[in-house]
Amino acid sequence: MQKGTYTYDYPRPMVATDCVIFGFDGTKMQVLLVKRGEEPYKDSWVLPGGFLRMEESAEESARMMLREKTGLRETYIEQFHTFSAPERDVRGRVISIAYYALVRKQEVRQGANVSEVGWFPLDGLPELVFDHKDILDMALAKLRERIMFQPVGFDLLPEKFTMRALQSLYEAILGVEFDRRNFSKKILHVGLLTDLNESARSTPKRMAKLYKFNAESYGRLKEKGFRLEF
Amino acid sequence: MQKGTYTYDYPRPMVATDCVIFGFDGTKMQVLLVKRGEEPYKDSWVLPGGFLRMEESAEESARMMLREKTGLRETYIEQFHTFSAPERDVRGRVISIAYYALVRKQEVRQGANVSEVGWFPLDGLPELVFDHKDILDMALAKLRERIMFQPVGFDLLPEKFTMRALQSLYEAILGVEFDRRNFSKKILHVGLLTDLNESARSTPKRMAKLYKFNAESYGRLKEKGFRLEF
DNA sequence: TAATTTTGTGTAAACTTCACACAAAAAATG
DNA sequence: CATTTTTTGTGTGAAGTTTACACAAAATTA
Known part of the structure; x- marks a missing residue:
């Protein structure tokens, strides 16, 4: 121009x-x-x-x-x-x-x-x-x-992350707090994540499991929608 | 101009x-x-x-x-x-x-x-x-x-309408069919409608009840979202 | 070794969804 | 006028989801 x-x-x-x-x-x-x-x-x-x-x-x-x-x-x-x-x-x-x-x-x-x-x-x-x-x-x-109504995180989190990191992301965006146990249960229940059977210390305390997004179900949930409500 | x-x-x-x-x-x-x-x-x-x-x-x-x-x-x-x-x-x-x-x-x-x-x-x-x-x-x-995820209809339907009309609208937009009984139950349960205690014949058979939108709860559900899933 | 923080997992009550059925109202048919 | 047909209103139980809450194990700090 x-x-x-x-x-x-x-x-x-x-x-x-x-x-x-x-x-x-x-x-x-x-x-x-x-x-x-x-x-x-x-x-x-x-x-x-x-x-x-x-x-x-x-x-x-x-x-x-x-x-x-x-x-x-x-x-x-x-x-x-x-x-x-x-x-x-x-x-x-x-x-x-x-x-x-x-x-x-x-x-x-x-x-x-x-x-x-x-x-x-x-x-x-x-x-x-x-x-x-x-x-x-x-x-x-x-x-x-x-x-x-749609999963978010794929683009914001590193490839491997802990459940806590995903929860923190949701809490940061929505400005609310979720119950750790119920959050994890729901996310795992809808099949959004794949368990990598690895651990990493995200905090200086007990090591946490690592997950990655399951691309297939991420896409499906993005299409179909899933409601996160606590 | x-x-x-x-x-x-x-x-x-x-x-x-x-x-x-x-x-x-x-x-x-x-x-x-x-x-x-x-x-x-x-x-x-x-x-x-x-x-x-x-x-x-x-x-x-x-x-x-x-x-x-x-x-x-x-x-x-x-x-x-x-x-x-x-x-x-x-x-x-x-x-x-x-x-x-x-x-x-x-x-x-x-x-x-x-x-x-x-x-x-x-x-x-x-x-x-x-x-x-x-x-x-x-x-x-x-x-x-x-x-x-949000109620729609307020702007498309006349002031008074039957449950069937609302269901038809949803079906027309989404291109799916709902069970009449479950649709009605869910819509009434979330409090979207006010029963006018009037009837009108929408078809040449049994007369149906008329409803109008409850503006207060329509607005609330628009804010908060409600999921219609059958 | 004990205390602290964080993680993983479990359970029961309340509520929602889903699949399905029967009776009543209005009109049409003979 | 009785019977049939279509549409409406309402109900019930099984399956699934959400919610609130508790305890034990892993890793670090003191």
Whole structure:
């Protein structure tokens, strides 16, 4: 996309994509933010995003951006809303197609010539400019909606993990607490996990069993839905 | 929005909204389509839609359009996806922010100076141009996803209706059949309906009880979710 | 060796789902 | 007018799920 002169009979808005990148550190959900390198709002934290190029779809744009910021390909991303209030951006009329992404924090390596980025826990976010707080809030609401009825975790946890880690993830996203015994029973009952018959110390106390997701049943439950309610 | 000359440093796509308007005739789900009045694809059926004006949000645009086509205000609409493939529209780069609406067919009166519109059952759709078949399919998929976990019907059924009508609506959307006795028991058990202690003949046989939605519990179940599974 | 923390597993009561059946209301048939 | 047909309202028991709660074993710390 080159700077030049483009003339139209009717006014047109700018179109951008923004991405809420979620990661999990074992305890809390975190979000990746970038520091703006230019005006307006230079040095403020914002969601990573950028303008849509004429030859790419919104999803391609979001994936490209994700790769720049995290080095990851093949990430799970989901378009969740398009923000279009006329006054949402001080630079003029900008429509933003918003995605959320779920990534394994431990696989993220900061891209090369990339502006300053940082992970922030949901309860320790810096002030966000534009309407990015609204975007983040809606992303979290949609993720919560999803986790209530579909399995989530495949994209956020390492390949092998303990039951405790999965429970912590659910608790972090939903902001509730489950009974350890009932959680484990339900998850095992629906067949979401495969027992690896290995152990690892997740805490400095008794070692815990390791599990991985059962891809077949993960997919089936994602199709059919399963309700987690305690 | 006036025709004139608008010049920008970078190219910009056009932005439109399209709306999948669902209605229910007591047996089948139907969709409102309009016949194009101009080229390209003159006289083909398409989803109602239009270009976004610079001073309105996408939702305002969709509501405006809905009012033109159906005469309805205060309709339930939901943004469900933005379509952005570069080649989706032969007129150039057009991004479409898509909504679905749920309306009571019997309250729809065709707007005045409005192009030809028609209701079509899902299994008897005409050929749709652009990518409107994809848009319609995704709308239906999202509606199905929603009905699995949240009550639907408030916006599609008349104020008073029989249990059979509600069951038919669920069956029409999901394309499955429920056991009449278990369906009724579950719906009454979750407290979704208020018994009006009136009867009406919905078929030429025994008269059936009339119900209305209990707004309080409808809202609560929409918040909290309830799973319909048989 | 004892104390502490965390893990694995079990049980019973309450509730929900599911499969199925019978009687009553209204209209149609002869 | 009695019989048949279709549709509605309601009920019951077995199977399965959720919920609340308890105890013993593994690993580390003191």
